[in-house]
Amino acid sequence: MxxxxxxxxxxxxxxxxxxxxxxxxxxxxxxxxxxxxxxxxxxxxxxxxxxxxxxxxxxxxxxxxxxxxxxxxxxxxxxxxxxxxxxxxxxxxxxxxxxxxxxxxxxxxxxxxxxxxxxxxxxxxxxxxxxxxxxxxxxxxxxxxxxxxxxxxxxxxxxxxxxxxxxxxxxxxxxxxxxxxxxxxxxxxxxxxxxxxxxxxxxxxxxxxxxxxxxxxxxxxxxxxxxxxxxxxxxxxxxxxxxxxxxxxxxxxxxxxxxxxxxxxMYMGEKMSKSLGNLVLVSDLLEKHSPNAIRWMLLSHHYRTIWEYDPEELDKGEAYAKKLDKAIAKTGRAGSGAADPSLLGRFTAVMDNDLDTPRALGMLGTLVDEGKDAATIRKIALTLGFVV
Ligand SMILES: [Zn+2]
CATH class of the missing domain: 3.40.50.620 (HUPs)
Incomplete structure (x- = not known):
């Protein structure tokens, strides 16, 4: 494709x-x-x-x-x-x-x-x-x-x-x-x-x-x-x-x-910048949140769309990160079983459309919620850079 x-x-x-x-x-x-x-x-x-x-x-x-x-x-x-x-x-x-x-x-x-x-x-x-x-x-x-x-x-x-x-x-x-x-x-x-x-x-x-x-x-x-x-x-x-x-x-x-x-x-209605004093530091976020929660929040925004940081989104990301871990644990570290080609095809179609990571995460989130297709979840999670 x-x-x-x-x-x-x-x-x-x-x-x-x-x-x-x-x-x-x-x-x-x-x-x-x-x-x-x-x-x-x-x-x-x-x-x-x-x-x-x-x-x-x-x-x-x-x-x-x-x-x-x-x-x-x-x-x-x-x-x-x-x-x-x-x-x-x-x-x-x-x-x-x-x-x-x-x-x-x-x-x-x-x-x-x-x-x-x-x-x-x-x-x-x-x-x-x-x-x-x-x-x-x-x-x-x-x-x-x-x-x-x-x-x-x-x-x-x-x-x-x-x-x-x-x-x-x-x-x-x-x-x-x-x-x-x-x-x-x-x-x-x-x-x-x-x-x-x-x-x-x-x-x-x-x-x-x-x-x-x-x-x-x-x-x-x-x-x-x-x-x-x-x-x-x-x-x-x-x-x-x-x-x-x-x-x-x-x-x-x-x-x-x-x-x-x-x-x-943006944060607090302005572009995040040191001079405005509204910087949100990655090291601070990492004290309370997992890397996957932060990555989930970041990729849930399309790269061309301006967005405003909202701590609640990070909590949502954390919830998905936990579910992701659980779902992947089912496949074992080495991975087992093959990813479902039709699901991977859907993932590819979404990403091929100007890297639509928010929709890709939507799809991954549904798979995680349903708790099945662990091999597919693992493959998509790896491709988006989550720690698995
Ligand atoms: Zn340059």
Whole structure:
């Protein structure tokens, strides 16, 4: 059966067709390690964990890369505030994230990589962009010239005005006097006193944010990938800019087949964020709830739908997690009997429809309530990443 996925560029649900019939290359923008794991992170990374498991269930050979943005403005600022070396600071929060995700039974990506491990590739990409006239040097920095990529905006569908407004909100500085035009974005920034830097043909400095992901994708997965994921707030400017620089670098090879973006998680009527003080931390939830209860709650929301955290949902998840354990215990650890092909067919049909995990859980919940088909329950539970 064919997997269909919503494509934000065309705004339609479209057939998933990897470049290579059986191989799937997937990249998900990872954390900037300056803070602890909250429910918004967990929603994104548990969804992509379930996606990778489902692709594997469908017989694809998946290569999954996720990064750590271990060098950027936030890291440097926060580590300075904490009085800790930026590398040590990043490593500390990365291990907290990996511990929390491990407790939620998330699979380790094939490549879990730091941005600072791909500086050479960034330099290679930026050098070619400069040579081919897509980038320019100004004020010690290197910028991508958006005018040279007429498709800029094809993913987000924002017009120039909307983009400028968003850039202002998201720290993109459209008023930077070194830019030829407000939407141009930084590829390489010159060294500031006391900041880490790397030597390059265009001067000592450090990378801009967008080039980091383009470089890691190129290094670990190639010129073109099948799925590029991340939170919805990454559509602009991050993913839009990744497309522009990567496609300019490779001579207009389509960079990504399918973008997939997870919706925001709200709490107390607002987007969950540290500045609003409404973060729900995964480590706190794990003190009172099982990993399966948390996973159940997360996957009971469709990845493209904004939702608000409600502790009662977690209690419901806990009830199902307990029933799931009981039902699976019947099959024994090694599993016994074969899963029912017609039930698995129903599960596949639901998941093939833009990864409808809420309906898949509805189906799993009914099977669990009925207390039969333990082998099928086990197979579906494994595919959705529950600890069995
Ligand atoms: Zn990224």
């Amino acid at each position: 064919t997997l269909n996925i919503f494509n934000p560029a065309s705004r339609k649900v479209e057939e998933f067709r990897p470049l290579d019939d059986e191989k799937v290359r997937i990249y998900v923008c990872g954390i900037t390690p300056y803070d602890t794991t909250h429910l918004g992170h967990a929603f994104t990374y548990i969804f992509f964990d379930a996606l990778v498991r489902y692709l594997d269930f469908k017989g694809f050979d998946v290569t999954y890369t996720q990064n750590v943005t271990d060098i950027d403005d936030d890291i440097l600022r926060k580590s300075k505030e904490a009085g800790v070396d930026w590398r040590e600071f990043g490593e500390r929060w990365t291990s907290v994230y990996l511990r929390d995700m491990g407790r939620l039974n998330a699979i380790r990506p094939t490549h879990y990589v730091k941005a600072t491990g791909s500086i050479k590739t960034m330099v290679r990409i930026i050098s070619r962009l400069l040579e081919n006239g897509f980038a320019y040097r100004s004020g010690g920095n290197v910028y991508f010239e958006v005018k040279k990529f007429p498709d800029y905006g094809k993913l987000s569908h924002f017009n120039r005005k909307q983009m400028e407004l968003l850039l202002r909100e998201r720290g993109g500085n459209p008023d930077d006097p070194n830019k030829r035009s407000g939407l141009d974005f930084i590829l390489w920034q010159r060294q500031e006193r006391g900041e880490p830097s790397w030597p390059t043909p265009f001067g000592r400095g450090r990378p801009g944010w967008h080039i980091e992901c383009s470089a890691m994708i190129n290094k670990y997965l190639g010129d073109q990938i099948d799925i590029h994921g991340g939170g919805r707030d990454l559509i602009f400017p991050h993913h839009e800019s990744e497309i522009a620089q990567s496609e300019s670098f490779t001579g207009r090879k389509p960079f990504v087949r399918h973008f997939m973006h997870t919706a925001m998680v």
